Amino acid sequence: MATGTLEAIWIKRAHRGPMDPVERATVVAHAGLVGNADRGGQRQVTLIEGEVWDDLRARFGSDLEPTARRANLMLRGIRLADSRDRVLTIGTCRLRIRGEAKPCERMDEACHGLRTALASAWRGGAYAEVLGNGEITRGMSVAWEENDQRAPDTA
Numbered sequence: 001m002a003t004g005t006l007e008a009i010w011i012k013r014a015h016r017g018p019m020d021p022v023e024r025a026t027v028v029a030h031a032g033l034v035g036n037a038d039r040g041g042q043r044q045v046t047l048i049e050g051e052v053w054d055d056l057r058a059r060f061g062s063d064l065e066p067t068a069r070r071a072n073l074m075l076r077g078i079r080l081a082d083s084r085d086r087v088l089t090i091g092t093c094r095l096r097i098r099g100e101a102k103p104c105e106r107m108d109e110a111c112h113g114l115r116t117a118l119a120s121a122w123r124g125g126a127y128a129e130v131l132g133n134g135e136i137t138r139g140m141s142v143a144w145e146e147n148d149q150r151a152p153d154t155a
Contacts, residue, residue, distance in 0.1 A: 003143040004077025007050045012037045019067040024137040027093050027130050042098040048125035050076035060111050068110035071125050078142050081122040087145035093134035101125040
């Protein structure tokens with residue numbers, strides 16, 4: 001079973017507002033991150049892969065900050081591609097991946113060509129619904145739930 005790390009957490013205080021880095025966050029079932037502007041629906045938490053961001057920084061320049069993607073969580077060591085309906089655990093928190101996060105026009109506002117670079121093969125990340133309340137902290141272990149019936153992740 002592939003395991004990874006929660007590398008970063010960001011809270012968006014207002015729609016189209018800045019992404020504030022935090023060390024820890026409270027996660028609320030069927031809502032998302034406490035203090036985050038976008039809560040509810042199926043897109044309660046958004047996730048990106050650190051390895052994808054490393055590749056983008058190599059391509060566009062090291063000053064490209066991951067907050068440009070506007071995701072809540074950056075994971076390292078976990079592949080998000082084709083993970084729809086899988087359950088991801090971060091500590092004791094559980095997130096059900098609901099789909100691929102498609103990049104919007106805001107990506108090109110941050111860096112010309114970023115939207116296209118994120119547009120295929122889940123490179124833009126994923127969005128998830130929160131299945132239970134809990135606390136998450138940067139550096140926590142991340143893994144796919146063991147009783148997941150899908151094929152094991154080979155990352």
